[in-house]
Amino acid sequence: MTTQNTNTADSSWTIFIEILSDEFTAKTGFGVYAHITPVDVDQAYRQYQLRNAPMRLFVREYVKHYA
Template sequence: METSFNEVKQLGYARTLFIETLSQQFIAMTGCGVYVYLNPVDLNGLFNQFLSDSMSVDTFARQCVKNVLE
């Protein structure tokens, strides 16, 4: 199956929104951004997990921060 340019663009936008939301949540709870706690490989794994989950990005981000800080 061929992936269209628009699909790649939408996935890139979703990934950017996910990382920004996660970083904002980390800053709100710890004063530091996401990259203090997670490396890019971990972020990619979380993004893939988010795509297969039915939670909103905000809910998923809050849960991720709680899990990392525990």
């Protein structure tokens, strides 16, 4: 059971980074790590987890802050 939860969390993390990088690339022409550090990405993911918002909406709002 723990393995399934871990895989789900890993999948969510991977999807989050892909969406975040795609959004930065679309808005600025450069991927996520050209703008923020890996620590910032981790903090953004934690913020996303605390909010009750769709991932893409959260990422769009987050990127607006940097782009």
